[in-house]
Each structure stands twice: as structure tokens, then as C-alpha cells.
Amino acid sequence: MTCFTPNSVTITLILIIRLWCGFVNSTPNTTIDKEVCSGGTYLAGDPYTNSVAYVLDEVMINTPYSPGYQYGVFSPFLNSPALGFGGCAQFLSPLECSSCMVAAFNEVLKRCCGYVSGAVILTDCSIGYKDIEPDL
Numbered sequence: 001m002t003c004f005t006p007n008s009v010t011i012t013l014i015l016i017i018r019l020w021c022g023f024v025n026s027t028p029n030t031t032i033d034k035e036v037c038s039g040g041t042y043l044a045g046d047p048y049t050n051s052v053a054y055v056l057d058e059v060m061i062n063t064p065y066s067p068g069y070q071y072g073v074f075s076p077f078l079n080s081p082a083l084g085f086g087g088c089a090q091f092l093s094p095l096e097c098s099s100c101m102v103a104a105f106n107e108v109l110k111r112c113c114g115y116v117s118g119a120v121i122l123t124d125c126s127i128g129y130k131d132i133e134p135d136l
Contacts, residue, residue: 028092028100029123032107039116039131048082048116048131051075055084055129060105063088063125064097074132086127100125 042048054075063071069088075081086104088097104120104127112118119128 026096028089028096028103028125030100030103030107030125031123032120033123034121035107035111035119036128037112037115037118041114042116043114046080047077048080051077051080051082051131052084052129055082056105056108056127059084059086059127059129060101063101063127064094069097069125081132082129083132084127084129086125088125089123092124097125101127 052075054077055073058073059071062073063069063086069090069092071087072083072085074083086101088100092100100122104122104125107120107122108118108127108129111120117128117130119130120126
């Protein structure tokens with residue numbers, strides 16, 4: 001099964017910004033505490049793939065700059081909607097949270113590729129997604 005690949009432009013921009021800002025802070029703890037992948041599976045090419053890609057990308061990018069390091073987003077694709085969510089430990093800096101979210105993003109893709117719902121909880125951050133029923 002082929003899953004979407006992270007937007008290389010997005011990840012490159014995050015890394016460039018970190019280098020430009022002199023990112024030398026402590027490293028967040030990205031040890032995996034728990035993973036949950038459930039809800040059946042979907043195939044590559046399914047419209048739900050776009051929803052998962054959208055919400056995970058948005059969560060990875062926006063969580064470090066959201067109040068309380070908590071962020072949630074719905075996909076705009078009404079034919080296969082998804083909810084994405086993430087959070088970071090309060091003691092992290094925004095750049096440390098960003099680094100942790102990149103690690104969580106990569107882990108949820110690696111561990112839950114093709115599952116309808118997935119989440120990983122790292123020691124200092126978490127990310128996840130799930131399908132939602134559209135309002136009819």
C-alpha cells in the first residue's frame with residue numbers, strides 16, 4: 001500500500017526556518033509512548049487519502065503556534081472528511097514543539113499508513129486523525 005509522502009516543501013521550509021532562527025534549544029523527547037491504528041483500512045487513491053494528508057500536514061505546521069500548543073482541524077474534502085488533532089507539552093518552545101510534531105507526523109505515517117484512524121503519543125507531543133461522518 002502506498003501512502004502519501006510528506007510535503008517536502010513544507011518540511012524543507014520548517015528546517016530552513018529553524019536554521020535561520022538559530023535553533024539550538026534542547027531536543028524534545030520523541031520516545032513513542034503509545035500508538036493506536038484502527039477503524040479498518042483504505043487503499044491508496046481513495047479520496048480519504050487527501051483528507052488524511054491535509055489534516056496531518058495542517059496539524060504538524062500549526063500546533064506549535066496555537067494557544068496552549070493544542071490544534072485541531074477538519075479536512076475541507078466533504079466526500080471523505082477527516083479530523084486531525086495534535087498537541088505539545090507546555091514546557092517546550094515553539095521550535096521544540098515543531099521538531100516534536102515533525103517526529104510525530106513521521107511516526108503516524110509509518111505506523112498507521114492505510115488505517116482509517118491513527119494516533120501516536122510521544123513523550124512530549126502527539127498527533128492523530130480519524131474519519132468523521134459528514135452532516136447530511
